[in-house]
Amino acid sequence: VDATAYTYLDHAATTPMRPAAVQAMLPYLSERFANPSGSHRFSREVRKAVDDARETVAQVIGCQPGEVIFTGGGTEADNTALLGADNGALVCPATEHHAVLDVVRRAGGSVVAVDETGHVDLVALAARLDDAASPVSAVSVMAVNNEVGTITDMAAVAAVVARHGRGAMLHTDAVQAACWVDLRDVWAHVDMLSLSAHKFGGPKGVGVLAVRAGSPLRPLIIGGGQERERRSGTHNVPGIVAMASALQETDAERVCETERIGALRDFLVDTIRESLPEVIETVPRARKVAGSAHLCVPGVENESLLFLLDEAGVCASAASACASGAMEPSHVLAAMGVPIDVARGALRLTLGSTTTADDVHVGAHAVIAAVQRLQMRTVPA
Amino acid sequence: MKVLVALSGGVDSSVAAAELLADGHEVVGITMRLWGGSSDTGCCSVADVDDARRVAQQLGIDHVVFNFTDDFHRHVVDPYVAAHQQGVTPNPCIECNRHLKFDRLAERADVLGFDAVATGHHAQIGHFGGRPHVRRGADAAKDQSYVVHMLPERELHRTLFPVGHLTKTDVRARATARGLRTAAKPDSQDVCFITSTGGREQFLGERIPFRAGTVVDGDGRRLGEVPAVELVTLGQRRGIGLPGGGPKRYVIAVDHQAATVTVGDEHDLLRSSISADATTWAHGAPEVGATVMVQTSAHGDARPARLVQIIDDRITLDWQQPQRAVAAGQSVVCYDDGNLFVLGGGIAR
Numbered sequence: 212v213d214a215t216a217y218t219y220l221d222h223a224a225t226t227p228m229r230p231a232a233v234q235a236m237l238p239y240l241s242e243r244f245a246n247p248s249g250s251h252r253f254s255r256e257v258r259k260a261v262d263d264a265r266e267t268v269a270q271v272i273g274c275q276p277g278e279v280i281f282t283g284g285g286t287e288a289d290n291t292a293l294l295g296a297d298n299g300a301l302v303c304p305a306t307e308h309h310a311v312l313d314v315v316r317r318a319g320g321s322v323v324a325v326d327e328t329g330h331v332d333l334v335a336l337a338a339r340l341d342d343a344a345s346p347v348s349a350v351s352v353m354a355v356n357n358e359v360g361t362i363t364d365m366a367a368v369a370a371v372v373a374r375h376g377r378g379a380m381l382h383t384d385a386v387q388a389a390c391w392v393d394l395r396d397v398w399a400h401v402d403m404l405s406l407s408a409h410k411f412g413g414p415k416g417v418g419v420l421a422v423r424a425g426s427p428l429r430p431l432i433i434g435g436g437q438e439r440e441r442r443s444g445t446h447n448v449p450g451i452v453a454m455a456s457a458l459q460e461t462d463a464e465r466v467c468e469t470e471r472i473g474a475l476r477d478f479l480v481d482t483i484r485e486s487l488p489e490v491i492e493t494v495p496r497a498r499k500v501a502g503s504a505h506l507c508v509p510g511v512e513n514e515s516l517l518f519l520l521d522e523a524g525v526c527a528s529a530a531s532a533c534a535s536g537a538m539e540p541s542h543v544l545a546a547m548g549v550p551i552d553v554a555r556g557a558l559r560l561t562l563g564s565t566t567t568a569d570d571v572h573v574g575a576h577a578v579i580a581a582v583q584r585l586q587m588r589t590v591p592a
Numbered sequence: 593m594k595v596l597v598a599l600s601g602g603v604d605s606s607v608a609a610a611e612l613l614a615d616g617h618e619v620v621g622i623t624m625r626l627w628g629g630s631s632d633t634g635c636c637s638v639a640d641v642d643d644a645r646r647v648a649q650q651l652g653i654d655h656v657v658f659n660f661t662d663d664f665h666r667h668v669v670d671p672y673v674a675a676h677q678q679g680v681t682p683n684p685c686i687e688c689n690r691h692l693k694f695d696r697l698a699e700r701a702d703v704l705g706f707d708a709v710a711t712g713h714h715a716q717i718g719h720f721g722g723r724p725h726v727r728r729g730a731d732a733a734k735d736q737s738y739v740v741h742m743l744p745e746r747e748l749h750r751t752l753f754p755v756g757h758l759t760k761t762d763v764r765a766r767a768t769a770r771g772l773r774t775a776a777k778p779d780s781q782d783v784c785f786i787t788s789t790g791g792r793e794q795f796l797g798e799r800i801p802f803r804a805g806t807v808v809d810g811d812g813r814r815l816g817e818v819p820a821v822e823l824v825t826l827g828q829r830r831g832i833g834l835p836g837g838g839p840k841r842y843v844i845a846v847d848h849q850a851a852t853v854t855v856g857d858e859h860d861l862l863r864s865s866i867s868a869d870a871t872t873w874a875h876g877a878p879e880v881g882a883t884v885m886v887q888t889s890a891h892g893d894a895r896p897a898r899l900v901q902i903i904d905d906r907i908t909l910d911w912q913q914p915q916r917a918v919a920a921g922q923s924v925v926c927y928d929d930g931n932l933f934v935l936g937g938g939i940a941r
Contacts, residue, residue: 473728512700514656514658514659514700515700515704517705518656518703518704521656536641536645536657537625537657537658537659537661538659539659540659540662582823584705585703588702588703
């Protein structure tokens with residue numbers, strides 16, 4: 212596989228590791244292999260790397276190092292947060308990632324409505340919290356939506372939870388936020404926050420759950436008592452070290468990168484819409500993160516569109532895929548009230564730290580060519 | 593040619609893809625996701641998709657999965673359930689071929705710039721009277737021309753059956769020779785959306801109310817009761833609530849309206865003619881009076897019959913020798929008098 216053969220516009224699925232993060236993890240894959248929980252000098256050296264990483268991560272989130280729990284990724288962080296707090300009902304909006312939504316559903320919790328931009332409906336949330344017959348233990352609202360890129364007004368959500376929640380905790384899946392949003396501004400309003408390293412230039416299989424000190428949380432994974440007994444299992448030292456490096460770099464570059472990538476995103480969408488004025492921007496740009504372009508192409512089936520883009524070497528996506536690899540109809544667009552025939556033409560193009568002007572130029576023209584070809588060959592119903 | 597090959601995860605479609613590659617075609621593999629519910633046999637379980645993907649990787653071809661669950665429900669599952677409620681026994685595999693493989697998938701392939709769609713069916717396309725027709729597969733015991741009989745003229749020109757000229761033994765030998773992981777995989781037998789543990793009874797029971805039925809003999813004498821008249825099929829011998837021993841008794845009529853099942857001996861099942869609706873022809877209907885070979889089940893033998901009436905898409909055929917009655921909903925497929933080429937087919941009424 213030669214990555215340079217592709218025009219990669221799927222950074223929300225995963226983004227390449229930052230070179231510095233790769234360098235940071237290498238020693239821990241080879242000579243610095245000791246178990247950080249050991250009692251000897253070699254272990255203590257490695258333990259320092261984990262502690263340093265924890266401090267770095269805490270600085271970017273704006274929390275205390277003791278509030279950082281290293282996990283095996285974003286899904287584990289979400290599961291830990293919700294299943295560890297389910298001494299009452301769980302609540303989330305209908306547009307959550309399956310790592311939250313399916314946990315809430317399986318636990319018999321409540322799913323509340325969103326508006327047409329995908330933002331949680333605060334009135335509906337308040338009404339659910341007011342239902343005294345079913346006290347809520349935790350509310351989970353994602354900081355940034357993975358499909359359409361909508362940013363949550365976390366201060367407003369927190370105000371509703373504080374006023375109506377009778378002590379309910381507020382968790383946020385911030386997996387899609389790290390590159391675009393100052394996590395300190397999110398953390399200020401929540402009790403728990405999930406991150407996944409591979410979404411911001413770290414490796415896959417490692418993540419963070421930040422839990423505000425004093426919050427009750429039962430561990431999901433039980434064993435050797437690592438992470439102050441909140442997440443057992445030998446530390447993924449290379450992953451943790453690389454994640455901290457990537458998060459620190461991402462945070463340092465965030466303001467500049469948001470501006471640069473936002474301009475590329477605007478060029479991408481504007482170029483497509485100039486040739487294809489019928490293309491719908493699913494969420495207004497002012498409401499979403501800079502790296503996300505989500506479009507609906509009426510009359511086109513996104514499986515066909517993705518096939519042609521794939522043939523052209525452009526990596527894009529539509530909604531989430533099921534276990535077989537087939538595209539599922541988007542639950543996010545359905546919750547937003549997007550008609551099914553419009554949602555069928557959904558296309559997600561997401562940009563990241565390695566995206567260049569050339570990428571968006573090639574990507575835009577590949578989308579235009581593919582859509583025009585499908586429009587030409589599709590017999591109108 | 594640029595060919596889209598439907599990979600089910602079974603041995604036939606695996607070898608079909610390999611044969612196309614060996615013939616120098618540009619090949620892309622596609623697996624259709626059809627059924628979202630539980631499944632243990634069919635072509636859309638995750639394990640089968642895994643097999644399809646691994647075969648594609650081994651052959652070095654691209655593999656994609658298309659989600660056609662919406663059309664599968666609309667054209668196959670929902671009608672299957674509704675039909676049972678009306679006492680009709682459809683063949684869902686045929687409806688899947690009609691609406692999914694040789695319609696939706698074929699359309700998609702055309703839109704995406706493919707010249708042909710290939711499947712692993714044991715059938716062939718041959719020329720008869722100068723025109724392309726579905727032809728029986730080379731392996732008489734595995735022939736699947738019956739289940740692909742509905743191929744419209746347009747698709748006859750752009751469908752490939754790369755293993756149709758092989759016997760099943762040949763197919764497995766070629767899979768083994770190429771080291772394909774599906775070489776020894778058992779054939780799928782059953783309807784993909786019905787589990788072997790729950791069966792048709794559980795599947796339908798979760799979707800429609802069952803009505804108890806009275807079992808009577810030809811004179812209307814009450815003999816017993818069945819718990820679900822929706823599960824009784826014409827010609828059925830077991831599970832009709834009658835004591836063992838005595839003469840063999842078959843279901844010779846099912847009156848769904850009155851929830852009455854009539855049983856009789858084998859002779860009572862024989863009919864001198866058969867009618868079918870929704871008939872389609874590869875290249876127009878034969879003339880009335882023509883003798884054709886008629887097959888009424890996937891693995892039954894074809895028998896000669898004379899086409900005596902065509903009214904729009906309804907046909908009536910007189911059997912040369914009386915034949916067992918065919919349950920409404922089953923496909924009635926007409927072959928040429930040499931019993932090799934599919935002329936057309938419809939649905940028994």
